[in-house]
Amino acid sequence: MLTEPTAPTDEPPSLIAQFASSPRGARRARQLAVGHMEEWGYPPASDTSCAVALVVAELAANAVRHGRVPGHDFGLRLTFDRATGLVQVEVSDAASAKRLPATPPSSAPEGESGRGLLLVxxxxVRWGSTPRHPLGKTVWAAIAAAPSTEAWQR
Structure with missing residues (x-):
């Protein structure tokens, strides 16, 4: 796992990390995201942290299950924009695939999978995917952060 903070700005530092394309890597991505949310003033039990954790878990699991390419990791980027009150989650994988649908596909009520993008x-607030060059795609989601008196401040 490689983490590197972004350049100093007036915004809280972003989280950028790479993980093995495995269930353990997906679990670690979620744990790291929750820890980073806590640094921004959103405790693990807060609604905002829980929403981010669920989105990261789903997108990371999809990257591992559907976007895995041998020899390539998946990436996580987490940013917080105080001005808009949005936490941006981005998960990048190496699979060159068509863009995701604008709305999540419906799943059979008795099915064991297919509900993850419904949760996202x-x-x-909005989500989508973009191609990543030279290889793969990035699936992103913007999550509204509830106001927090503990949230990161200058």
Missing amino acids: DALA
């Missing part, structure tokens, strides 16, 4: 759609 319910928790995010």
